[in-house]
Amino acid sequence: MASLKDYKPLRLMAGDEEDLKILSAVLQDAVAKLGDFAFLPAERRFAFVTNRFCWECAADRKAGPFARVRAGVHFDDVKSAQFQHLRTDAKDAVVEFLAARFEAGEDGTGVIVLDFAGGGAVRLEVESVNAYLSDMSDPWRTRSKPEHKD
Template identity: 40%
Template sequence: MTEDARFEDGGERPLRLKALEPEDLPVIAALIQDAVFPVTEMHWDRKRRRFALLINRFRWEDKSSAERRGRAFERVQSVLAFEDVLTVQTQGLDRSDKDLVLSLLTLTFSPGEDASGRLELTLAGDGAVAVDVEALEVTLRDVTRPYVAPSRRAPGHPE
């Protein structure tokens, strides 16, 4: 008898996910919701056509386990990378404010011609980052061990 994989089967191993199709993106978008990062941790390498962010993401995949066991919620540092990037535009951000910390609300994709399209990172406070790509390739990779969330709480959203 075979059994479907369960969310909990991931255990404590670091995440390594890739989205190559629009249908793959909602998983990454859900896992990066409420991530926070300094504005200084956004990097666009024009030569390599790569845009990357070092984010501190809430470990949504561990939330129910932490609640059941009565332990603190966790965050982990992750690299969110976009490949085949043509342009990057920001709106509502003061990139010169080196102390600015951003909070990521969601990631969406609007397809264009062929495999191209626009990825949009919506930030709290009406900020946004638009990433135009030749083809969809987004990766999310945990790069540190999980740590106790400074607030010790799960992010909340008004209903």
């Protein structure tokens, strides 16, 4: 069982749908401000920073300490990005990440959907799955562990 003192920064890369499932699990319950999301068409990149819950430090424990860490995430080979049911003008609005999924098209192309609590989503039309996550800060303690109804 990992603890906060055993924390090691994560650096992950997703190159296919199975990798994306792992990235999705690591990001579950991350929180971010909508102002921290950016689509950079010239670079064909969609990026955001988030406060990631450190599931790897929580293991199966019910009591803390738990931790969050600032993480940067980006997707490359992005042709377009669409925000659905998210108010992009509300830069300070906080969203909670639920999952990332890949809807395959032809020849490795497709759509990566980033789902958020409350029904919001970001749809990324991509040439391939090409995603990265990097922890950027030391972890800080948090009292609560996200819970989900079965």
